[in-house]
Amino acid sequence: MTEQTNAHFRALEQASNESPIADGKHRAYIAWFNSFRNQSSAFEVNDLPWPRDIHEFVETLRAAGITEFAVTDRSTGLMEGLHKLATEGCTMQGLCTVTRSEFRWGGDGTEEYQGILFRT
Numbered sequence: 001m002t003e004q005t006n007a008h009f010r011a012l013e014q015a016s017n018e019s020p021i022a023d024g025k026h027r028a029y030i031a032w033f034n035s036f037r038n039q040s041s042a043f044e045v046n047d048l049p050w051p052r053d054i055h056e057f058v059e060t061l062r063a064a065g066i067t068e069f070a071v072t073d074r075s076t077g078l079m080e081g082l083h084k085l086a087t088e089g090c091t092m093q094g095l096c097t098v099t100r101s102e103f104r105w106g107g108d109g110t111e112e113y114q115g116i117l118f119r120t
Helices: 003-018 023-037 051-063 078-087
Strands: 068-071 091-104 107-119
Touching: 003 023, 023 051, 051 078, 068 078, 068 091, 078 091
Parallel strands: none
Antiparallel strands: 068 107, 091 107
């Protein structure tokens, strides 16, 4: 992740300490936080927001300079979320694999997750 992206989300984090932020922005922040913490090989979205929050989510990613992200979500609402992303102008680039660090009780290591790569 770029310094621009990290700075954007750190500023969002500071703002959220002063007043609540909307759900779409919050979900973008959570995706950044998890990607950063897990040292993901791509900006990873493992939990898409509710359909009503997708617009704000995508706008937040764009404002942070995110040009690509990998959806690794496996929820039952995945198909609706993918279509909402397309409605927001995100384009599916194809299938991808995301590698992330895993810190568990028994140790640490890396795991691979199947995903779909999108361009904002």
